[in-house]
Amino acid sequence: MATLPAVQSHFPNRPQFQGFMKPCGVEGEAFNLEIEGKIPDEIDGTFYRVMPDPQFSPFIENDPWFNGDGNISAFQLKNGRASFKQRYVRTEKLTREREAQRALLGKYRNKYTDAVEFKIRTTANTNVVHFNGKLLALKEDAPPYAMDPVTLETLGLHNFDGQLPSLTFTAHPKFDPATGEMICFGYEAKGDGTPDICYYRIAADGTFLETVWLVSPVVAMIHDFAVTANHVVFPIMPQVCDIDRLKAGGEHWQWSPETPFYIGVMPRVGATAGSVKWFRHPNCFPGHVANAFEDDRGQLVVDIGVSPTNVFFWWPDANGNSPRPETIVSRLTRITLDPASEHLDILPEQVKTLQSSNSEFYRIDDRFAFGRHRHVFYDAMDPALGTDFPSIAPNLGGGYPLYNSLEHLDLETGKTSVYFPGRHHMVQEPVFIPRKGSTEEGDGYLLALVNNYATMGSELHLVDTGNFGETLAKVVLPIRLRHGLHGNWVDAAE
Ligand SMILES: C=Cc1ccc(O)c(OC)c1
Numbered sequence: 001m002a003t004l005p006a007v008q009s010h011f012p013n014r015p016q017f018q019g020f021m022k023p024c025g026v027e028g029e030a031f032n033l034e035i036e037g038k039i040p041d042e043i044d045g046t047f048y049r050v051m052p053d054p055q056f057s058p059f060i061e062n063d064p065w066f067n068g069d070g071n072i073s074a075f076q077l078k079n080g081r082a083s084f085k086q087r088y089v090r091t092e093k094l095t096r097e098r099e100a101q102r103a104l105l106g107k108y109r110n111k112y113t114d115a116v117e118f119k120i121r122t123t124a125n126t127n128v129v130h131f132n133g134k135l136l137a138l139k140e141d142a143p144p145y146a147m148d149p150v151t152l153e154t155l156g157l158h159n160f161d162g163q164l165p166s167l168t169f170t171a172h173p174k175f176d177p178a179t180g181e182m183i184c185f186g187y188e189a190k191g192d193g194t195p196d197i198c199y200y201r202i203a204a205d206g207t208f209l210e211t212v213w214l215v216s217p218v219v220a221m222i223h224d225f226a227v228t229a230n231h232v233v234f235p236i237m238p239q240v241c242d243i244d245r246l247k248a249g250g251e252h253w254q255w256s257p258e259t260p261f262y263i264g265v266m267p268r269v270g271a272t273a274g275s276v277k278w279f280r281h282p283n284c285f286p287g288h289v290a291n292a293f294e295d296d297r298g299q300l301v302v303d304i305g306v307s308p309t310n311v312f313f314w315w316p317d318a319n320g321n322s323p324r325p326e327t328i329v330s331r332l333t334r335i336t337l338d339p340a341s342e343h344l345d346i347l348p349e350q351v352k353t354l355q356s357s358n359s360e361f362y363r364i365d366d367r368f369a370f371g372r373h374r375h376v377f378y379d380a381m382d383p384a385l386g387t388d389f390p391s392i393a394p395n396l397g398g399g400y401p402l403y404n405s406l407e408h409l410d411l412e413t414g415k416t417s418v419y420f421p422g423r424h425h426m427v428q429e430p431v432f433i434p435r436k437g438s439t440e441e442g443d444g445y446l447l448a449l450v451n452n453y454a455t456m457g458s459e460l461h462l463v464d465t466g467n468f469g470e471t472l473a474k475v476v477l478p479i480r481l482r483h484g485l486h487g488n489w490v491d492a493a494e
């Protein structure tokens, strides 16, 4: 066997491995965490979230944040108390690297750069959802890894008892609040560089209901998607893949300024390969979806973050150009589409900025998913709030977007409320927790992991949506958790 590429015993001298982004590497539990304020007794459930957290120093130059091993945190809130558990997903990658005591995986989504051959090379680092009694740790390049929701033990790669037809599985499945059905897709579904998209619906008991194969107009990233009562919507990011570049040891993704922002629309049930329509919007970067629904006239209304420039600045265009990170701005945008239209070019009047904040990581009250929503919660960056940038700058690390506040947008009144966690803090993605016994949309709590750059520790902040400016409770963790991606609240009743 060829000699393995050399690795260092310390992490690279790069922003994505420094300060708050220094790998955490911790597995374990902590009981009875320190709480400031009061967690309402009625809150009973667990907040699961995942962060990319490399176990070993990579042998890849400038390895991006998105390539770290999935480390799952579970915060249980019960009887006004909080406890914490954390475990890595036992992926094939993590397990084999632990045996070898070194990094074996090469570049992000480029198997041609690996030091050994993997069957499955996913890091399972992007989202964690609860489905049919299991946790599914997700990354869009592979099937899920299933985990035990209580012990966080990895049960193994999950192909739904052989029913999964796709090599890949989105990190953003959607759940029908009425039936519990999980609506999913995979892109590059027949392997790296393939334009194939596989769409599938899975009943709450894990039975596959339907599979549809389609072909994308470009081989490009489809990170999030949207579902309404009768349709599904695929927003395609102009980050494109080329198999020859991969084989030459290059990046999986390259920003393509010539490529429009394609939006695929097709029926949610009973579609065939020919049912999909590819709408075109001028080049831009589509981010996460807040929600989508059908209005009275049957038009699709998609609320999504849109940035005029490439948010994934670490994957530049063919000439090596990327925006400077501090210039990137994403805004919550409403795109309205007529699924019956033959006019596939999206006109300016179909696109409306809903809110001017630089924002991302939109969440709604999921009980209202696929229908008209009134309330949106998200991360926002507003330097005017008073963040002490000079003092925290040396601790920030890099390679990830910064948001210093949580916002609540009421689409009915047009009013925005702001939660500012403190002058030395940045926020991660929030989750919404409904108030017990209340069926009113958005009535409950918002819970988010917060990075405190003064203490270099993590905190959970709990906010009552009825009193958004105030901290209801702050859980102080005995540990620093790296910046992460997505998570979900699972009520104990589930
Ligand atoms: C936020 C998006 C995103 C997209 C692709 C990824 O592989 C990923 O890994 C953490 C994250």
Ligand SMILES: [Fe+2]
Binding pocket: 171, 172, 223, 224, 288, 485, 486
């Ligand atoms: Fe995401």
